[in-house]
Amino acid sequence: MIYLDYAATTPIDEEALEVFSQASRKFFGNASSLHDIGSEAARLLDMSRQQLAEMLNIKKEGIIFTSGGSESNMLAIDTFIASKPSWQNHLIVSRTEHASLANFVEKLEHDGFEVTYLRHLEDGRVDIEHLQESMSERTCLVIVQHVNSEIGVIQPIEQISEIVRKHQAFFHVDCVQSFAKLPLGKIAASCDGLSVSSHKVYGPKGTGAVIFPAIHQLKASVPNITHEYGFRPGTVDVPG
Numbered sequence: 559m560i561y562l563d564y565a566a567t568t569p570i571d572e573e574a575l576e577v578f579s580q581a582s583r584k585f586f587g588n589a590s591s592l593h594d595i596g597s598e599a600a601r602l603l604d605m606s607r608q609q610l611a612e613m614l615n616i617k618k619e620g621i622i623f624t625s626g627g628s629e630s631n632m633l634a635i636d637t638f639i640a641s642k643p644s645w646q647n648h649l650i651v652s653r654t655e656h657a658s659l660a661n662f663v664e665k666l667e668h669d670g671f672e673v674t675y676l677r678h679l680e681d682g683r684v685d686i687e688h689l690q691e692s693m694s695e696r697t698c699l700v701i702v703q704h705v706n707s708e709i710g711v712i713q714p715i716e717q718i719s720e721i722v723r724k725h726q727a728f729f730h731v732d733c734v735q736s737f738a739k740l741p742l743g744k745i746a747a748s749c750d751g752l753s754v755s756s757h758k759v760y761g762p763k764g765t766g767a768v769i770f771p772a773i774h775q776l777k778a779s780v781p782n783i784t785h786e787y788g789f790r791p792g793t794v795d796v797p798g
Contacts (some may be wrong), residue, residue: 565707571760578762581797588793590785599796614746620773622786623794627734628658630753630768633790635662636779638699638728646698648672652684655703656732682711690721697727704745705735719748734758746771765798
């Protein structure tokens with residue numbers, strides 16, 4: 559059998575697997591622990607955070623490691639909603655989002671949020687005019703996927719960003735399909751959050767990140783979290 563479904567997942571690269579194996583043996587400590595083994599894990603985690611930040615040309619504090627793209631998407635939405643007043647309860651979402659976003663937005667709609675689903679043009683791009691018409695002072699968040707995994711359409715993220723920022727709403731971009739395949743420096747500079755995943759690019763499953771380029775402007779959805787700058791609970795998977 560010949561496997562061609564690389565938009566769904568990729569086999570882990572042999573070098574990545576060896577690094578993962580070595581890190582699992584040598585850096586097994588909790589990166590939040592105060593002892594030497596924990597400190598060694600924390601240094602490796604910091605190095606990983608710095609390398610990813612350099613790829614995106616942002617500060618490392620904006621990198622929040624997660625269990626993958628789905629968690630990154632949901633964590634981003636929760637964070638953006640927590641960072642706006644309750645009266646800004648309007649979301650704008652493209653109709654071709656990944657299920658992790660679409661299902662969570664549907665839940666929010668049932669919980670009382672107003673949701674506008676953007677129209678798309680024949681080539682799959684979002685209708686910019688519809689976006690402009692839909693924006694209001696109550697708009698909290700706009701969500702548009704960078705690259706679609708089924709038809710491959712690339713959305714005009716920078717153009718969308720200009721419209722969103724005029725209305726001072728947040729802008730989240732799912733970059734799981736474009737990460738490590740297209741340059742994302744300009745995307746990171748154009749949005750408030752973007753999500754990435756490891757297993758789409760020959761890395762281990764269960765590893766990803768949500769990137770907040772201006773994290774200092776955001777409020778964590780759950781108070782008193784001690785991991786990942788207070789934005790994501792749970793012991794970090796350092797080898798991943």
